[in-house]
Amino acid sequence: MKSKFFALALAGGLLAATALAGAPAHADVKIGLLGGVSGPIAAMAPAMIDAAQLAFQQVNEQGGVLDGQKIVGAVGDSACSPQGGTDAATKAVNIEGVTAIVGPHCSGAVLAAAGSVTIPAGVTVVTPSGTSPEITGLADNDTVFRTVPSDDFQGRALARTLKAEGYSKVAVAYINNDYGTGLANAFKSEFEAQGGEIAGFAAHEDGKASYRSNLADLASGGADTLVIFDYGDGTGLTLLRQALENGFFEKFIGGDGMKSDAPIKELGAENLTTFYASSPVGEKSDALNVFNEAFKAAGGDPDAIFVTTSYDAAFLLALAVEKAGGDKAGIPAALRAVSSGEGEAILPGEWKKAKELIAAGKAIDYKGAAGDLNFDQAGDVPGAYSLFKVGANGFEVVSEMK
Known part of the structure; x- marks a missing residue:
């Protein structure tokens, strides 16, 4: 805008x-x-x-x-x-x-x-x-x-939501920075606690031209779903594009950083029917x-x-x-x-x-x-998240995350 x-x-x-x-x-x-x-x-x-x-x-x-x-x-x-x-x-x-x-x-x-x-x-x-x-x-x-809210909340809520939706085995790719690491670790901890399997879990550096070898390694664990904790305007878009082009995974889940218009504009909504992203929402x-x-x-x-x-x-x-x-x-x-x-x-x-x-x-x-927005001792707040899918008019809410 x-x-x-x-x-x-x-x-x-x-x-x-x-x-x-x-x-x-x-x-x-x-x-x-x-x-x-x-x-x-x-x-x-x-x-x-x-x-x-x-x-x-x-x-x-x-x-x-x-x-x-x-x-x-x-x-x-x-x-x-x-x-x-x-x-x-x-x-x-x-x-x-x-x-x-x-x-x-x-x-x-x-x-x-x-x-x-x-x-x-x-x-x-x-x-x-x-x-x-x-x-x-x-x-x-x-x-x-x-x-x-902190990503500790988002990561755990996303893990619980995916498990409840029937996702039992996923691979996780996360950008090697404070955002990606914190979100990925919270997700992994909760997903495994819920009985889910993490078939691949790897950090990647920003700005590379190709992530095909990273994606191949992640796909070797047998998961059909890739969870991406990155930015949809940056490396996350490259990962998503190359995963789609090479057929490494069938389903894709993003954190809030992936809820960007860039993947829709660059890849087309018709190619993102199995792409979902979490995001904070106003109650x-x-x-x-x-x-x-x-x-x-x-x-x-x-x-x-x-x-x-x-x-x-x-x-x-x-x-x-x-x-x-x-x-x-x-x-x-x-x-x-x-x-x-x-x-x-x-x-x-x-x-x-x-x-x-x-x-x-x-x-x-x-x-x-x-x-x-009642701040706790650390200056943090509670919050609400939802899971979104790509629809005809952009992102649409699928379900609330708890």
């Missing part, structure tokens, strides 16, 4: 900088939007950034934060890599002077950026799509949060309906992956900035306070109501588009 928010975010950086040059430093509150603009999830990132920008637009249209200041989304490219995440976070913190960060989008970028930049600087990050279980264990001084609620209508009206696709979690991360940070009075050090505690399960319910877009309640010293509880 090439929508106006993303284009404006990228094109407007110099204009924003020019405006800031002649204004007091407190004129705007900057929040970093560090996304995988380039790299293996480049096709997913624009919609995610657009969703976050929608939250900021709603805040600004309803009076802004604090004493009328505007929120400015400072877009950076974390490139879905550790180095890219570190570089983007360094710029956001040291040059842009951000108050907090939405992102980075990918687990490796989150871990690297947090460890080397944001934790030492005391800057809070909320990733909408960094799902590695390793994020849970960060010694982060309570500054790293996420609005998407059915009034909050989700409100977000869907607003995002659709802004030109977005509410069914795009991670748009609900991206919106929630941005709106939550705006609420936390308001609650903390703009104090960076107070944002973590404020995040928990505005989404604790107690207080007046706040739906997506209800900024004016939330601001008035905060000013009156009353408790609020943000009801997210992705579901209730």
Whole structure:
């Protein structure tokens, strides 16, 4: 989706900088939007950034934060890599002077950026799509949060779902990074605990021209189903293409990184009738309906992956900035306070109501588009996943994952 928010975010950086040059430093509150603009999830990132920008637009249209200041989304490219995440976070913190960060989008970028930049600087990050279980264990001084469940949850839920659907023997190919490793290990542990057989289990490196030998080794175990934990815009697409071309497997299952339009566009829906992918989904609620209508009206696709979690991360940070009075050090505690399960319910877009309640010293509880976001001690949240298939109009829900 090439929508106006993303284009404006990228094109407007110099204009924003020019405006800031002649204004007091407190004129705007900057929040970093560090996304995988380039790299293996480049096709997913624009919609995610657009969703976050929608939250900021709603805040600004309803009076802004604090004493009328505007929120400015400072877009950076974390490139879905550790180095890219570190570089983007360094710029956001040291040059842009951000108050907090939405992102980075990918687990490796989150871990690297947090460890080397944001934790030492005391800057809070909320990733909408960094799902590695390793994020849970960060010694982060309570500054790293996420609005998407850990892959430990996704991997185990996918394993249980496949076993219940009659899959008893599978092979697993996973990209050798924090995302792929965490998801694959969680899946393997649960699938075997459920009585399933892992007939092949192997990591692969990113960016190779051919994975035919990897696929042949995985197929030698006799499984007719390949589970791919990779990115549908990158190596995962190559694996899927070469597996289909060479007839190594009959059925294919992807994690959330594979739920991309790229395989459908490149390989054709008619060739993906046995391809399924898991993905986080917003729990059915009034909050989700409100977000869907607003995002659709802004030109977005509410069914795009991670748009609900991206919106929630941005709106939550705006609420936390308001609650903390703009104090960076107070944002973590404020995040928990505005989404604790107690207080007046706040739906997506209800900024004016939330601001008035905060000013009156009353408790609020943000009801997210992705579901209730009550952070645990590690900054993690519960969530919901579904299994999708490729249909005539893109991905369609097959079943809920539990």
